[in-house]
Amino acid sequence: MKLADLDVIVTSPTAPGWGGRYWILVKVTTDTGIVGWGECYASTVGPEAMRHVIRDVFERHMAGENPENIELMFRRIYSSGFTQRPDLTVMGAWSGLEIACWDILGKDRDRPVHALIGGKLNDHIRAYTYLYPTRDTHTLPNFWVDAAMAAESALDMVNKGYTAVKFDPAGPYTIRSGHMPAMRDISRSVEFCAAIREAVGDRADLLFGTHGQFSTGGAIRMGAAIEAYSPLWYEEPIPPDTLREMQKVAEAVNIPVATGERLTTTREFAEALRAGVQILQPALGRSGGIWETRKIAVLAEAWDAQVAPHLYAGPIEWAANIQLAATIPNILMAETIETPFHSALIKNKLTVENGFVTVPNGAGLGIEVDEDLARANAYDGDGLHLQMQEAPISYHEENVFEGGAPSKT
Structure with a gap:
């Protein structure tokens, strides 16, 4: 059996559009007619350019291979061009293609992927959700800065069975390096934590999200302000390329530090562990695929750290996350996104029931x-999957940021 053909589909989720502006799906076919599906998480270039990257990776390093x-294919790609280091865009292309290879192998043997990478240890995976609008009164963009609305959404999700909810009220993500948060951003974050904790009590964990927008000092100030509400994690408080500084945050704040959605391969995740990160959040469509992330999970186990696969993409990456999560002893939980389009795209084959x-x-x-x-639902826009804010944060006005891919209406 050989890898023979590739098709790349860039699809745009319908409203509300949670999961980014588009998802990059890869369809790989063997010379025996077996089809495997994968998903490349986001990209640092536009989708048309990314098509060419994916095809080049496939034709140069994978076509005709078992x-x-x-x-073997991973080593070819990791070493391509005399690099011997992680390349975010190339590894993103490989990650989706690698997921498709596992889908092929499972179909060829009539076995689930988890049976091929160590066997099923976990029958059910704890799910968590980001807080999205759940009621007609939850208007955008006000929802993102309104603690009362967030608390209502959290309660709605907990009543559905979720035992963990994530939110990120801490201000915008800008193209600048880490910033010192505005005092009102700190106050709003405390208000969110207090309101959500009051709404859900001890029925759910609070997951405090950021996207690397703070300086080291700013991250420590923000972490100290929200400690009293016992968040389960403090997500990516400083930029992902400053992992040595992450250790200062981890040592200063009494909340487990989590990171990983923008990291790739064991090399970068090993540095995160050395920096004191206690919860790894690999996005399998970027981190190196299923096998490389299985290695990352083993590294985490040796450091007594846990794994919580990230998802801000489509349901094929979600399916890969669940297959991996089934096999590892240090799985904490997995991110989920429940929209009709996510479900329909995989014909309702994955569902969340009572939070699992x-x-x-x-x-x-x-x-x-x-x-x-x-x-x-082909994507016809010119934006990236996610985009940062170009303007700096304000220290006078309310910072309202709807996210890297504003919702559709």
């Missing part, structure tokens, strides 16, 4: 992709 030879995802036992990733639906 899909079993995951490690049941690991599917079907062949490969355990999902069925609605290819017609994906193609019918």
